Amino acid sequence: xxxxxxxxxxxxxxxxxxxxxxxxxxxxxxxxxxxxxxxxxxxxxxxxxxxxxxxxxxxxxxxxxxxxxxxxxxxxxxxxxxxxxxxxxxxxxxxxxxxxxxxxxxxxxxxxxxxxxxxxxxxxxxxxxxxxxxxxxxxxxxxxxxxxxxxxxxxxxxxxxxxxxxxxxxxxxxxxxxxxxxxxxxxxxxxxxxxxxxxxxxxxxxxxxxxxxxxxxxxxxxxxxxxxxxxxxxxxxxxxxxxxxxxxxxxxxxxxxxxxxxxxxxxxxxxxxxxxxxxxxxxxxxxxxxxxx
Amino acid sequence: xxxxxxxxxxxxxxxxxxxxxxxxxxxxxxxxxxxxxxxxxxxxxxxxxxxxxxxxxxxxxxxxxxxxxxxxxxxxxxxxxxxxxxxxxxxxxxxxxxxxxxxxxxxxxxxxxxxxxxxxxxxxxxxxxxxxxxxxxxxxxxxxxxxxxxxxxxxxxxxxxxxxxxxxxxxxxxxxxxxxxxxxxxxxxxxxxxxxxxxxxxxxxxxxxxxxxxxxxxxxxxxxxxxxxxxxxxxxxxxxxxxxxxxxxxxxxxxxxxxxxxxxxxxxxxxxxxxxxxxxxx
Amino acid sequence: xxxxxxxxxxxxxxxxxxxxxxxxxxxxxxxxxxxxxxxxxxxxxxxxxxxxxxxxxxxxxxxxxxxxxxxxxxxxxxxxxxxxxxxxxxxxxxxxxxxxxxxxxxxxxxxxxxxxxxxxxxxxxxxxxxxxxxxxxxxxxxxxxxxxxxxxxxxxxxxxxxxxxxxxxxxxxxxxxxxxxxxxxxxxxxxxxxxxxxxxxxxxxxxxxxxxxxxxxxxxxxxxxxxxxxxxxxxxxxxxxxxxxxxxxxxxxx
Numbered sequence: 018x019x020x021x022x023x024x025x026x027x028x029x030x031x032x033x034x035x036x037x038x039x040x041x042x043x044x045x046x047x048x049x050x051x052x053x054x055x056x057x058x059x060x061x062x063x064x065x066x067x068x069x070x071x072x073x074x075x076x077x078x079x080x081x082x083x084x085x086x087x088x089x090x091x092x093x094x095x096x097x098x099x100x101x102x103x104x105x106x107x108x109x110x111x112x113x114x115x116x117x118x119x120x121x122x123x124x125x126x127x128x129x130x131x132x133x134x135x136x137x138x139x140x141x142x143x144x145x146x147x148x149x150x151x152x153x154x155x156x157x158x159x160x161x162x163x164x165x166x167x168x169x170x171x172x173x174x175x176x177x178x179x180x181x182x183x184x185x186x187x188x189x190x191x192x193x194x195x196x197x198x199x200x201x202x203x204x205x206x207x208x209x210x211x212x213x214x215x216x217x218x219x220x221x222x223x224x225x226x227x228x229x230x231x232x233x234x235x236x237x238x239x240x241x242x243x244x245x246x247x248x249x250x251x252x253x254x255x256x257x258x259x260x261x262x263x264x265x266x267x268x269x270x271x272x273x274x275x276x277x278x279x280x281x282x283x284x285x286x287x288x289x290x291x292x293x294x295x296x297x298x299x300x301x302x303x304x305x306x307x308x309x310x
Numbered sequence: 311x312x313x314x315x316x317x318x319x320x321x322x323x324x325x326x327x328x329x330x331x332x333x334x335x336x337x338x339x340x341x342x343x344x345x346x347x348x349x350x351x352x353x354x355x356x357x358x359x360x361x362x363x364x365x366x367x368x369x370x371x372x373x374x375x376x377x378x379x380x381x382x383x384x385x386x387x388x389x390x391x392x393x394x395x396x397x398x399x400x401x402x403x404x405x406x407x408x409x410x411x412x413x414x415x416x417x418x419x420x421x422x423x424x425x426x427x428x429x430x431x432x433x434x435x436x437x438x439x440x441x442x443x444x445x446x447x448x449x450x451x452x453x454x455x456x457x458x459x460x461x462x463x464x465x466x467x468x469x470x471x472x473x474x475x476x477x478x479x480x481x482x483x484x485x486x487x488x489x490x491x492x493x494x495x496x497x498x499x500x501x502x503x504x505x506x507x508x509x510x511x512x513x514x515x516x517x518x519x520x521x522x523x524x525x526x527x528x529x530x531x532x533x534x535x536x537x538x539x540x541x542x543x544x545x546x547x548x549x550x551x552x553x554x555x556x557x558x559x560x561x562x563x564x565x566x567x568x569x570x571x572x573x574x575x576x577x578x579x580x581x582x583x584x585x586x587x588x589x590x591x592x
Numbered sequence: 593x594x595x596x597x598x599x600x601x602x603x604x605x606x607x608x609x610x611x612x613x614x615x616x617x618x619x620x621x622x623x624x625x626x627x628x629x630x631x632x633x634x635x636x637x638x639x640x641x642x643x644x645x646x647x648x649x650x651x652x653x654x655x656x657x658x659x660x661x662x663x664x665x666x667x668x669x670x671x672x673x674x675x676x677x678x679x680x681x682x683x684x685x686x687x688x689x690x691x692x693x694x695x696x697x698x699x700x701x702x703x704x705x706x707x708x709x710x711x712x713x714x715x716x717x718x719x720x721x722x723x724x725x726x727x728x729x730x731x732x733x734x735x736x737x738x739x740x741x742x743x744x745x746x747x748x749x750x751x752x753x754x755x756x757x758x759x760x761x762x763x764x765x766x767x768x769x770x771x772x773x774x775x776x777x778x779x780x781x782x783x784x785x786x787x788x789x790x791x792x793x794x795x796x797x798x799x800x801x802x803x804x805x806x807x808x809x810x811x812x813x814x815x816x817x818x819x820x821x822x823x824x825x826x827x828x829x830x831x832x833x834x835x836x837x838x839x840x841x842x843x844x845x846x
Contacts, residue, residue, distance in 0.1 A: 291403030459700045
């Protein structure tokens with residue numbers, strides 16, 4: 018194995034970058050689960066949707082930035098629409114019913130993308146960013162990776178400040194961790210639901226767009242594995258806790274980054290996440306940071 | 311009958327075994343499992359190894375059932391320790407873990423799988439008959455189970471575990487048994503599949519299959535043996551009869567899942583029940 | 593008098609809160625005991641420890657002279673304990689008769705490997721029907737539980753508990769949510785069952801009915817037993833009056 022310390026710095030950086038993307042994805046799931054106790058599997062379809070919109074708009078207008086903005090706005094509308102049309106009527110049933118519906122929607126949308134855009138997916142006609150290489154403190158990093166770090170730090174910090182420093186934010190966070198609190202804070206619980214789907218979907222679209230830029234292409238099934246990793250993350254994070262979700266996301270990113278090198282010959286990368294999940298759950302059934310019994 | 315018909319019948323029979331056994335875990339006992347394909351795969355690989363090593367058909371089939379059942383029993387412990395939604399995610403993990411593990415194992419043929427598996431010696435027709443007999447036995451067992459005290463107690467555990475404990479039902483043992491029974495049947499189906507195709511690859515047992523099986527259970531009506539059998543037959547044959555459907559198979563499965571959960575959570579069985587009730591009243 | 597249920601020096605802490613402190617009491621065969629106390633006194637915690645949902649930090653729970661502190665709930669029920677839930681928990685997919693018959697078959701269902709070889713239900717069905725008649729649910733056998741009013745569901749809880757052939761039954765607020773007349777009927781049923789020899793512990797807020805049917809009262813306050821004796825004496829006790837009136841003042845202030 019490469020003894021160069023930079024190599025390990027590289028692995029760590031890569032792990033954290035992927036962890037940040039997982040966090041952008043998983044925050045939305047946490048928001049939905051905390052409020053409605055639904056495992057919103059179709060969230061990954063929103064992520065793929067965001068990625069496709071980015072590519073399509075960017076190729077049509079020549080502006081990647083515009084593509085990202087349109088993707089975020091469109092996804093922020095799609096998320097609440099899914100809630101309104103699919104989940105709201107199912108709230109009276111046990112939570113697994115909504116989960117199955119959500120799984121159905123994910124399969125439906127992913128296959129829809131395949132039929133609309135083809136098995137091979139789409140590529141950007143002009144995307145110089147992944148190949149713009151920079152040297153930072155001895156590490157090699159490309160422009161998209163820098164954008165991933167900056168944007169996820171900005172978004173997650175903004176979310177953290179909003180939920181800890183503003184009155185509405187505090188009430189909102191309290192509502193997510195305990196929905197019955199909503200009324201005592203004078204918060205409109207229904208509005209909070211829409212807000213959750215909006216913010217969560219916008220973040221997922223951002224993650225989708227950035228991953229699309231990094232890989233320089235989008236494929237119909239791109240959300241599939243990510244969706245289940247995001248589920249694993251929110252379980253690891255103790256379901257419903259934003260802080261736990263963030264920690265679990267970064268931890269998973271690092272475990273994958275190092276694990277692929279260390280045990281990659283026995284297990285593939287996607288299986289690693291679930292091995293990590295299963296081991297953690299067997300030791301701590303309440304998740305990495307959860308305190309609930 | 312043509313070879314094609316035999317192969318169709320074999321696939322229908324195997325899918326019935328898989329969906330009906332998943333229904334024992336999820337429908338009867340209320341334990342959500344999205345990893346059923348992994349147990350099917352474990353059974354297929356165990357049987358394939360036995361067959362390649364020269365053991366006779368019954369030994370290979372039993373090995374498939376036992377290996378899958380033991381694996382199911384172990385995964386069942388997750389259902390004892392974890393709450394419902396954690397369990398769903400964990401079983402998804404089992405599904406990915408199985409494929410991810412097998413893909414990297416050279417002694418299991420890695421991504422190329424195991425080929426040149428000796429046949430059962432029964433021919434295509436004999437295989438189809440054997441598979442259909444096992445499928446019929448699975449249905450009969452499922453119907454019996456639902457009438458037995460085991461099924462009665464499963465329902466209680468599925469309804470309310472804590473309440474079940476207060477009528478002296480050791481809920482954890484029941485959940486473990488549900489997993490062991492259901493997954494052993496899936497393993498048996500895996501063994502039959504091995505003799506049917508004589509060639510297995512890890513990707514046949516992945517997550518898509520697990521979801522498809524769950525779709526059959528939900529669309530048929532969770533907990534209803536006949537509903538699940540009907541849904542399995544329809545969903546297996548539809549893409550074969552209407553070739554164009556095959557291209558849109560997942561789109562249709564996904565769409566059906568959404569529509570059924572949204573408008574008829576009882577599935578086919580629920581629809582038939584409410585229709586007959588309406589007819590009787592009329 | 594032999595003790596059917598014995599709680600010995602039971603204590604438990606949650607985080608920083610001492611929920612129960614050195615709780616000691618025993619219930620003799622054939623007794624009907626009321627366990628009362630203000631909200632938050634620890635009644636539910638105590639019941640959960642007796643039922644085996646929680647393990648105490650120290651102390652023991654004895655059933656018919658056997659230490660059951662380490663046994664899971666189902667095993668305790670099999671040894672003669674029965675409990676009802678404050679918030680009713682019927683098996684929603686079953687009829688009234690099925691709910692009760694399942695409990696009546698507890699010897700079969702105690703082991704899933706026994707249950708798999710049994711299918712006839714006639715004996716359990718007729719026993720269940722007899723129990724349902726006793727608690728005032730005769731004629732309701734084939735109703736789906738989703739269609740039952742709360743008063744009937746509360747009775748179904750009792751029926752299901754009786755069906756496990758208990759030597760002691762602990763009822764968690766069996767009268768809560770019932771109107772005056774329903775509560776009186778339910779309390780009469782419980783008194784009648786006790787008269788037939790069933791050892792009964794009644795956790796209840798409805799003091800009027802508790803005073804009427806119980807021959808002995810235990811008072812729990814702040815996680816301790818503060819009084820134990822005949823109802824009239826207990827209610828005259830200064831500490832008990834303070835526990836209740838203190839609470840009443842809190843309510844007035846709130």
